[in-house]
Structures are given as C-alpha cells and as structure tokens.
Amino acid sequence: GVDPTTKLQRLIKDLNENEDMLEMLSLGRGQGPRIEEILxxxxxxxxxxxxxxxxxxxxxxxNLQKVIHSMQTDQLHPDFRLWLSSMPDDMIPGPVIQHSIKxxxx
Numbered sequence: 001g002v003d004p005t006t007k008l009q010r011l012i013k014d015l016n017e018n019e020d021m022l023e024m025l026s027l028g029r030g031q032g033p034r035i036e037e038i039l040x041x042x043x044x045x046x047x048x049x050x051x052x053x054x055x056x057x058x059x060x061x062x063n064l065q066k067v068i069h070s071m072q073t074d075q076l077h078p079d080f081r082l083w084l085s086s087m088p089d090d091m092i093p094g095p096v097i098q099h100s101i102k103x104x105x106x
Contacts (some may be wrong), residue, residue, distance in 0.1 A: 004085055004106040008050060021079075024050045026055030035060070039067055039082070046079030054086035055095040
C-alpha cells in the first residue's frame with residue numbers, strides 16, 4: 001500500500017502550519033478510548049487527526065461512525081480535519097465513507 005503520511009506532513013508545511021497540529025494514530029487493539037479523547041480535543045482546538053490503518057480496526061469503526069455522527073457543526077473548530085487511511089475494506093461503515101471526501105493514492 002501507499003503511505004500518505006509524508007504528503008499530509010508536506011501539506012501542513014505548505015500551509016505554513018505548525019507540525020504539532022497533526023495527531024497521528026494507528027488503529028489497533030485498545031486504542032479506541034485514546035482516539036476518542038484525541039478526536040474530541042482536536043474538534044475543539046482545530047487540530048488535524050490522522051487515523052491510519054482503519055482496515056485493522058473493525059471492532060472500533062462503529063464507534064468512529066458514532067463520533068462522526070455526534071459532531072455538531074456549530075461546535076467544531078473550523079480548522080478541525082479528520083484524515084483516515086485504509087486499504088480497500090468492506091467493513092468500513094457506509095456512512096463514514098459517504099460523509100467523507102475521498103482521495104485515492106497509488
């Protein structure tokens with residue numbers, strides 16, 4: 001697969017943003033509560049969150065759908081962004097995909 005990490009870091013640099021504005025986490029066992037806390041913090045402070053390897057976190061993806069659904073537009077910092085990377089996978093909830101802007105990298 002292709003790792004979009006360097007492209008995302010370059011985007012931050014091109015936008016003259018501080019590299020600390022990006023939180024990168026790889027989905028895996030036991031990461032759910034930590035990811036939810038980081039997401040809620042980022043929503044308030046306008047940070048970017050990059051969740052890598054979403055195809056490895058099937059058990060937590062339903063929670064991600066709930067977190068995304070709970071995002072109140074009027075309560076989100078305008079600079080907040082949520083980036084997801086995944087291999088093609090049928091287990092990613094449809095609403096997560098439908099409410100996303102997709103970027104394909106090869």
